[in-house]
Amino acid sequence: MSRHLTVGVDGSAESLRAAEWAADEALLRGVDLRMVFVDQWSGSAPGPSVALEQHQWADKVLADAASDVAQDRPGIEVATVRQSGRPASVLAAQAAEADMLVLGSRGLGRVKGFLVGSVGLATIGATDRPVVLVRGAQHPDDERPDGRWRRDVVVGVDVHHACDALLAFAFEEAARHGCTLRAVYGWSLPPVVRDACALAAAERDMGPDIARRLADMLLPWRERFPSVDVVECTPVGGPTMRLLHAAGDADLVVVGRRARRAPLGTHIGSVAHAVLHHCPAPVAVIAHD
Structure with missing residues (x-):
């Protein structure tokens, strides 16, 4: 099995920043990047038309995120996965096959802190693989041109x-x-x-x-x-x-x-x-x- 990093994406700005961070790390390590979107339904299963709409939206989120990270990173190999289930369980299972799992974390506005959330905490507790929580926007001077x-x-x-x-x-x-x-x-x-x-x-x-x-x-x-x-x-x-x-x-x-x-x-x-x-x-x- 080829080595890779896995990042969870859900269309949020925080998950897209996490995807960028993971892409830079994957390039530096010389491994592939796998993007995972977890379909989670609350309550009863949706009807066919709603499910189709949700799947199409999820596929677009994955495609757009893959396109964005590949645009400025020639040579990176990106695979996308859409999977249904409980987010923490799916992400932990995906992490088991990866060198690292990367997730986004949302800032709390004026409150000095970040919202990791139950999914992030549950995922960290469910896997023995390294998990990186990435915040939102990064200062433009924080990285060198080579990604270091x-x-x-x-x-x-x-x-x-x-x-x-x-x-x-x-x-x-x-x-x-x-x-x-x-x-x-x-x-x-x-x-x-x-x-x-x-x-x-x-x-x-x-x-x-x-x-x-x-x-x-x-x-x-x-x-x-x-x-x-x-x-x-x-x-x-x-x-x-x-x-x-x-x-x-x-x-x-x-x-x-x-x-x-x-x-x-x-x-x-x-x-x-x-x-x-x-x-x-x-x-x-x-x-x-």
């Missing part, structure tokens, strides 16, 4: 738990795009710390060990990807807050979620969930043990 990024890849890690799949994805993306990788671990001080002097002492005593743990975690990956410039960040503060702060100057933010095998619903984790809803950059969610 101008700014950093940021990865949020936990120095107390192994996360090889997460680091592998982050290092590969940084190497592929020729940009700096910033590894961020935000850590909190004990609740007994109450004043500035105690805070400084705790940071002085604990900081070096935290920094060493991060350096040890990254060392094998630095050796495997010697071309990647790595910046190690161990700021004091909650992991979500510190990761979102670093994301303000990033082209991609990579977060992990613990893979859950039992069918107990969506399990994403509080940090990944918050980053998905508040990070301005595209967010890649990587399932790992």
Whole structure:
């Protein structure tokens, strides 16, 4: 089976931006792009004429999106798929055959955040493949003409738990795009710390060990990807807050979620969930043990 990236499209501006992002990534990787439109009917099945109209509209959405991404990207191979079913289930099944699944995410207007939605969250929880959530319009200076990024890849890690799949994805993306990788671990001080002097002492005593743990975690990956410039960040503060702060100057933010095998619903984790809803950059969610 040929390698490819998959992107979900539904005619929205956000999904079209996701298609453009996925097309650039597919070109850079040298793989094909598959666009998927999911037909979802609420309530009873529609009559034949309504179904035909819906199918024709979906096919036009797919054709227009494929034409748009191919227009400025000569050489890209684009396949389109229209499939009926529950969106999260269909997209997860399509993701299982792909290197990556890309979805759009809608901004919340004046509210500082983004609407991932139940489909996006359910899809992330239903697949072990990397899922990237792409926001709307991108600044015209964010990408170089060759499709590579101008700014950093940021990865949020936990120095107390192994996360090889997460680091592998982050290092590969940084190497592929020729940009700096910033590894961020935000850590909190004990609740007994109450004043500035105690805070400084705790940071002085604990900081070096935290920094060493991060350096040890990254060392094998630095050796495997010697071309990647790595910046190690161990700021004091909650992991979500510190990761979102670093994301303000990033082209991609990579977060992990613990893979859950039992069918107990969506399990994403509080940090990944918050980053998905508040990070301005595209967010890649990587399932790992």
